[in-house]
Amino acid sequence: MGSIPMQRETEYRSSVTAPDRPGPPAVVRTSLPGNPLAPAAARRFVRAALADWTELGVSAAGGFTDRLADDSVLLVSELVTNAVVHAGTAVELLCRLDGAVPGESNEFLVIEVSDHHPSRAVRNEQGPPPSGTPEYGRGLQLVATLSESWGITYRTGTKTVWARLPIEGVQAVHEIESYASEQALQRGLRAAEILAPLPKRATHDTDWVNRGALTFLAEASDLLAGQFDEDLVAALAGQLLVPRLADWCAVWLHDTSEGVGRGTDGGQGARLARVWHTSEHRIEELRRVLEKEPPRLPDAAGSGAFPVPWPGEALAGDSSGTALAYRLAAGGRALGALVIGRAGLVRFPDEVTGLIEDFSRRVALAISTARRYQRQANISQVLQRGLLPSQVAQIPGVDSGVVYEPRDKGGPGGDFYDVFQAGEGRWCFALGDVQGKGPEAAVVIGLARPWLRLLAREGYQVAEVLDRLNQLLLDDATEAADAAAAVVAVAGGQGVPPDGPTSRFLSLLYGELVPYEGGVRCTIACAGHPLPLLLSPEGEVREAATPQMLLGVVDDETYTSVSFELRAGETLLCVTDGVTERRSGRLQFDDGDGLARALAGCAGLDAGLVAERIRRLVHEFSERPPDDDLALLVLQAR
Template sequence: MRTSAAAGKDGPVARTPARTPHATTGPGGADGPPTARTSLPGDARAPSAARRFVRTVLAGWNAHAVVTDDATLLVSELVTNAVVHAGTSVDLECRLDPAPGGSLVVEVTDHHPARELRARPRQGCGDRDGPAHGGQGLRLVAELAETWGTAYRRTDKTVWFHLPTSPAAHSTGTLSEQALLRDLRVAEILAPGAGEPAARRTGERGSSHRALSFLAEASELLAGQFDEDMVASLATQLAVPRLADWCAVWLDADGAPGPIRPVPRLARVWHARESRIEPLRLALQRTPPVLPAAGHAVPWPHGPSGRCGQDGTHRPDAPDGTALACRLVAGGRGIGTLLLGRSAPATMADDVACLVEDFARRVALALASARQYTRQATISRILQRGLLPRGVAEIPGVEKAVVYEPRGGASAGGDFYDVFGAGHGRWCFALGDVCGSGPEAAVTTGFVRPWLRLLAKEGYGVADVLNRLNRLLCEEAAEAAESGTSPRFLSLLHGELVPHAQGIRCTLASAGHPLPLLLRPDGTVRPAAAPQTLLGVVEDVGYGSETFDLTPGDTLLCVTDGVTERKSGNRLFDDGDGLATALAGCTGLTAEDVAGRIRRAVHGFSRTPLDDDLALLVLRAT
């Protein structure tokens, strides 16, 4: 049962959200009010995605500009708090309440019910959240929303709020005046010393609003960066000169903790004066920060003067002024250290230290995301190298060229190729495509290619190799069915080349694969094999092969369906024998030139990126 605490501007109210968000959308009407829902990742991308989602939804609902701005601001802060303090994915729901007067209802749900959305107070900063609410976002909600509340359940926690949508609620003044009033209310909430006399607070409002805009901009720029050095570079350039005169970022080694901890790497140094960047780098390399695993900003180096080393001794080469160091922590794990310095004053104000901590949390989340992406990309590259041959064999009297482009660049794919010596004057080649994509297809590729090599080197002919591979894959499919996993089928083009006095004897077979094309020196093109069934589908099928001679000038083109089924609108590249037409124009070209021309034709067929792995093998008799 849901336990809900609700509040309004004049005291408690009994209004609670009607439902929990789901990742769907609905137009409303007879089935209910207009509703939009989405789920967001629990990382630095979430606030930016939440802002775009709210603006898109409210634009479609023709919401008032002030409502849109307020909702976007509140959602951005609540989602940021949920990601930073709850550390889970976030569900977001927007709907129009059909009650008299009308209002926009927004719910932000995280999946960590035991933790409140509170910003941890630090000594000397004061409690920015006030006595009644938790988290900077909740203070904004309490001020800007008509009503709001929180709901705790066993598996999640929701913060919800209502914003009036009726024209009468926003009829005072022009849109620019309304926006100014809203900004002043927000600045009033965020201004340091909010309990002090209004005259003293007036000069601080603008800086507080700029701080909020700065954090929103930082989240926007850091989100989606896949390189940790780029994150470090952006962080220093965001901080200088808005937060400090200079900034540096150290990155911890990304590895399992051990008895010997690697020295942090000084990834980026930035100074408002370009001529001082290199001297500052040298000074900081001699005195790296040593901090506990905490997220609070602390003075650095220790002591009242920025020209003291960490041992308290005078350092004439140390940076002038004062500095704050803050550990970059994400998911409870230290990632690095952020250091910001000013030439003056001798100490930094508490509100600056609090802002540095908020900024550091965003930098840490962006670094954690970048490292996760890098780890996954590295695994994919290593796996891909293991799936492909380290080299292709040299065949007497045959030029060869290979083009292999997995979809997505470095990711492991289901296409593979091989050219190898099989002994006794025989060379074999293969081009295959596992049905499906991703790691599952790569696993099948990983055991098919060694099987194929082993069978060919044991002396089995082309047709016998396909028959035995088919039986092995059918056995794998039966085991997959028993375990509840999906079977993997394989299309394969396999051939054998034997040089002799009159040319190259070629024996090949195609099992569910795009047919190889043979280009003669006179420009004629014909299929070089007959179509047969995919491997791993029918156990008792018998495969056959075809034999012909490659004479000097003959070119054999073998491709995967990433070539033939390349799309441009409703057309495919091989519609109307498009591949044969492209190959006919390659008469007299070398194997490398044929491969390059076909590749360019495939890429140029559509403006969109490749949506499948692309592999082609060209063999030309010389």
């Protein structure tokens, strides 16, 4: 059916207008979601804006330099992290080019990050915050270091942090985006040099050190945000820290079922998820020693470093050193602990402890995100098992083939199918598509599928079943489904759905099969669904039903059905719009009767092979993965 597609990923490139005469500065803006992926999206947006301005030949683009690109990306990354990750709010990002003002020769790149929680103070303390205070990071420290000037503007309902960066170079940037990817390794090497053990570290000015460390944090954030398994987050944290910052690293994670709160680190429910050491042969012995006693961090430790005993028993040859533990917490909830150690040091340098504190916040946020994702995936899997039949009924004289591929693998889609026995000598089948996706669609499917079975087993004819199901989707019973959808959405961490009823429009292909000697009598009705196709043994294809209105749209709609004989060797193909509307550029799979031509090429194949061939052709139609649920049902008379 023509459901409204969910946007898979926000496109952060914006169109930019280049004024051909003095006038308003070029401006680009975007909105970023309130989740840990927003900083990476902001970095992509800034790089794209610089590249667009360069391509369009705005006057200021001649002054774009590598330094400006690097500084602007770092600045926006920390500001968005501060607003989204620490303040927990969506933000608006604006970039503009300001011309020179009287008395100045430079032009400026202005970056503004606005959020809608102006009551929240902008924090920049160096010491640990009081217990229970949200962690805000140190974005303003970076702003002051990189920008020519900066400030905070409060408006009704909005707080904006802005910064001006001078455009003063002469080297044109031809490909900012390619520059970013080419320089990633170099920046990583620079960060590694900065973060080397103190005796090996070269002497650098403070400005250079701060830039390298913040680059490391920005790139670490990208890597961590892309993981949706908490054990992979722990493994990645160890690889990022060792050997750059420490000789070894360990990550403990609390059991999510223990209900661990702030200040109760360690003890039962804590497991050692990952141990990493510069010498691989020491990892197992270090794990054995560390597992004996998880770190216990007092409330007074806050998010900062807390000294823990040096595990000398496991580190032969390194009898002394310094070990520090950091609480991993997000949303006021303790998730675990991060422990690092370095041999031969009396204490870690302050620059390193502060950097790891910021890094540990990012690890905690990535773990929290991974847990929310896994919780939603578990709920989705439970829903999915309840929405689809445990098995497809075997119909005498009929072979069947089924393909079901939800767009979100493992999660509930808007498509469903069913094949069941409705009574003595009667079998029914259904293929449906609910507008929308996720829990709301799942609730509608959970309502429709049992009613289909109940009405069929009560002896209602095909058209009568659709009449009654249509009325069910329109009456007050659906309000209960709306309320249930809201509960499911909140339990899955999605928040309360927008005000108003959930999607209840349903396209449905529903039919009844009555086998008899020499064939099968088929009665079918199609409500707003792609029409079923009938394939003869000779390869001829024709439509097997007539189109009718979607279910759940018009009250008192009267549906009709058609009947025909499904003879030996004939194949009935039923699909959802994930097949017919599969796109490749501007073309759809069913353009020019594409589905009929694909089915005609399946003459002579059994039901299972027909289903698999259509599935393969749909996937091969475009290089991009399918952006909608895909379901098809094949019934073939023997």
